[in-house]
Amino acid sequence: MARVIELGSELLRTDLFLDNENYLKKLKFLKELKSENEIEILHIKALESWREGRYINATEIWEELLKIDSLDVIALKFAHDAYFYLGQSNNICSSVEKHLNIYEQDDHVPMELYGYFMGMLAFGLEEVHRYDEGMKAAIKAIEINQDDAWALHAIVHINEMRGEIQKGIEFMKLEENNWANCQALACHMWWHFCLYLMDQGKKDEILKIYDEKISIFIESITPLDLVDASALLFRLYLEGMIEKNDNRWEKVRNQWKNIIHSHALSFNDAHITMVFNNRLIHEEIINSHIQSLENYTNSKSNDVNHTCALVHQQVGIPICKAINAFNDSKFDETIQLLKDVILPGKTHLIGGSNAQRDVFELLFLHAIFNSPNKENHPIAKSLLDKRLEKKPHSGQNQRLVQRFENATTKQ
């Protein structure tokens, strides 16, 4: 099982090219050990499915393992991460929730482990907008394990989604010692902190955190950290707070170059596209990235279960092209590409959290504001109304409304 954990963690980092020969050898070696243990055999099958790009099949096997044993924490954690990458919010929640009775009543569940289950449940509840229940589960989790960064992260999300910005900032400051040392999540938590500051329009404070915290984390080439750095710079750019030639972009670009042809996750590809933002300088890499993404997707088109390629095809490639078009100031092209993703409600397919995916709606809105064509203004108005309904006091929403008004009155 130690090898299963090692190989599963490697795959779920999402930086690996799925057809990587070295990884294939390691998986082959694991199979050749010919385990007779049914659980291990299923775990290896799940890894094989993921490695083959059949992400949904992999989650089905992890669920099968959880039917056999609700306390298979490896299956539970891998499924939890997988659902996150697949944007399957309901499953992030239900895969933990359906075992809750056992977690609460089985005397064999150590209290510490029960706390971590609560942390996972809290995040799942947040992603399906059950904020009160999510908050209760997260508080229970941190009462048991005060440095459970995933549970703290769930509270950070709840404050973000409720638009409780100052409360969120105070909570993160108060709990900083309990999350800032969590290597896997610290960078992401700083990104969340910057999101609050972004709402308040505090550009200088955001850039200070970017330079002193986030920029350091991205030296490790962890996709989650690179995604955060890229998304933050892109959000700042959308708001006109930094320029395309700001020197911060370069370090992120250089880090992404190491894994630019992985294509294991559309979400990563979209963030890669955000940082290669100047066609005059990056023409070759922009073209080779999109070409390689399309080639990879086409090469798997015969496999109807290849979730990875299907997601690239349905949302990943259109979103990457939309970002490229925006960076080329082709705003109508961005709008057309994103209309087919955002309006039918397909954005979640790209994965990540609700808070992370908001960057795509922001991109859509800014493209509409920047376009001289006003025919999409009713769509922008409808999206803005929904945003204001959810977060009436959001500074970011107020700025978007102002931009919309400027766009409508522009001749």
Ligand SMILES: [Fe+2]
């Ligand atoms: Fe998050």
